[in-house]
Amino acid sequence: MTAPRIIRPDVRSVIEQPLTVGESPVWDDETGTLWFVDILAPALVRLSASGKIDRFDMPAAIGALGLCRDQRIVVALQTGVHLFDPVSGDFEFVSDPVGRDINCRLNDGKVGPDGHFWIGSISESKPQIDEAALYRVGADGSTRTVATKLTSSNGLAWSPDGRRMYHSDSRQCFLQAFDFDPDTGDLGDGRRLRSFTEDEGRPDGATTDRDGFYWSAGVSAGRLNRISPEGDIVEIYILPVAAPTMPCFGGPNLRTLYVTSLSTDRTGRFEAGKVIAFDVDAEGLPPFRFGANHPSGMAAADHPSGDGGLMKDNGEER
Structure with missing residues (x-):
């Protein structure tokens, strides 16, 4: 196997005020807006094309966000979606x-x-245990548990054709891939693509590019790993933040990577907790929208709309 290419990108900060736990960057291609969260602040943040920053305080810890077909944002709070x-x-x-029992x-x-809206949970037990899960939530409130025995569900992303779903566990340090039906959301066979060492970077948030590569934030290693569909690390981006948490593609041509990070006192790097950006020789995919059956990330002709039918596994529907 060829050794990974090491890249030190020309990085810029896009916010001045560091976040405590920055996460979940999402680029709105319709407005040229970058959204992200500060989990424990807790706050939802919007960075407009003009550079204006709007901060929306949340009533409980916020883990992730997604775009909707209207102006609203779907948010994952401590109290639910x-x-x-x-x-x-x-x-x-x-x-x-x-729920409140776990x-x-x-x-x-x-x-x-x-x-x-696909959303995973993280164990808050000390020490963490495999009590977390991955869920699928519909716009009508229907909820299905699709994976259990997780510790820190993370790394959700889809292949360009929508027929493969990636998912990682940041504590168990593995990346897996599932066959996926983009019309119904049915999960097929899953397989483990690779495991990670601390030096390679525990797999945190992720995204995919138009060529099918998976970009994983190595939160323990200060780097971003570009991974082939076969599970090989092909490029390593060395970052000025000690703990990157999640990348997303944005900008007019979807060729800019935005990366959130968490504050840490392990190094003197001033960028800790910042949202950073750098240009790459790869193109991202437009975001999907909550409640849309063939979202902006895919051509409707290639993926005709379905009715959001039920999954065919043994998951729990509520």
Whole structure:
């Protein structure tokens, strides 16, 4: 196997005020806006094309966000999945996949090609245990548990054709891939693509590019790993942040990578907790939107709309 290419990108910061736990960057290709969260602040943040920053305080810890077909944002809070209207400030409850009986909170999540909000949880036990899970939430509030025995669900992303779903566990340090039906959200066979060492970077948030490569934030190693569909690390981007948490593609041509990070006192790097950006020789994919059956990331002709049908596994529907 060829050794990975080492790249030190020309990085710039896009915010001045560091975040405590920055996560879940999402580029809105319709407005040229970057959204992201500060989990424990807790806050939802919007960076407009003009550089204006709007901060929306949340009532509970926020793990992830997704775009909707209207101006609202789907958010994963400690209290469940809600729709948030940044104009009125109103919240609409959708679902609480975790409930209060399990010592977990919602963590990494994304809207998938099927228009559902896919959201995983993270164990908050000390030490962490495999009590977390991965859920699929519909716009009608229907919720299905699709994976269990996780510790820190993370790394959700889809292949360009929407027929493969990636998922990682940041504590168990593995990356897996599932066959995926982009019309219905049905999961097929899953397989483990690779495991990671601490030096390679525990797999945190992720995204995919138009060529089918998977970009994983190595939160323990200060780097971003570009991984082939076969599971090989082909490029390593050395970053000025000690703990990158999640990348997303953005910019006019979807050739800019935005990366969130968490604050840490392990190094003197001033960028810790910043959202950084750099240009790459790869093109990302437009985001999916909650409730849309053939979202902007795929051609409707290639993936005709379905009815969001039920999954064919033995998951729990609520």
